[in-house]
Amino acid sequence: MMRMAVLGSGSGGNATVVQCGETTVLIDAGLSAKQLRLRMESLGVCVTKLDAIILTHEHSDHTKGVRVLLKGTEIPVFANALTRESLLHKMEGVKWKTFQNGSEFDVGELQVKAFPVPHDAQDPVGFIMHNERGRLGVLTDVGYVTGVVKNALLDLDALFVEANYDMDLLEADMKRPWA
Numbered sequence: 001m002m003r004m005a006v007l008g009s010g011s012g013g014n015a016t017v018v019q020c021g022e023t024t025v026l027i028d029a030g031l032s033a034k035q036l037r038l039r040m041e042s043l044g045v046c047v048t049k050l051d052a053i054i055l056t057h058e059h060s061d062h063t064k065g066v067r068v069l070l071k072g073t074e075i076p077v078f079a080n081a082l083t084r085e086s087l088l089h090k091m092e093g094v095k096w097k098t099f100q101n102g103s104e105f106d107v108g109e110l111q112v113k114a115f116p117v118p119h120d121a122q123d124p125v126g127f128i129m130h131n132e133r134g135r136l137g138v139l140t141d142v143g144y145v146t147g148v149v150k151n152a153l154l155d156l157d158a159l160f161v162e163a164n165y166d167m168d169l170l171e172a173d174m175k176r177p178w179a
Helices: 033-042 066-070 081-090 147-152 167-172
Strands: 002-008 015-020 023-027 052-054 076-080 095-099 104-107 110-116 125-131 134-140 158-162
Touching (some): 002 033, 002 158, 015 033, 015 134, 023 110, 033 066, 076 081, 081 095, 110 147, 125 147
Parallel strands (some): 023 052, 052 076, 076 095, 134 158
Antiparallel strands (some): 002 015, 104 110, 110 125, 125 134
């Protein structure tokens, strides 16, 4: 059975735990390391038992807690090349694993496939996590739904979509495209 728990969602920080059998991954780590630990512990998840952290993109509301959370561990951080490159100067000592969008990679009992999403980041992605027990989609910070996104999300057992919308924030922010 695959389980998912959202530790935080929105501009204040994003983080989601996915467990399948003996495998536990953290998708994004946008809360403080202290908050991540507290919220994981409330679910019975210990940081040292994480098999990986998988990043959707480089924005701080998705990455803020990575470096401190992983201090003194060998837990790998999976990211695509552009996301990794944009974070290298902030995250010395991180054990990076780079994936290519559209390809699959394994983390323990899970197969993970990244697909591109429209957002104002270097190379943002959503994820499909699957094995013989099920298929879970995770989609954060999507500007709009493209054909690629629709196709990626077909035939899922569960889907988590993180979305927030603040018209005043959008109108005041000149660095983000209107679409």
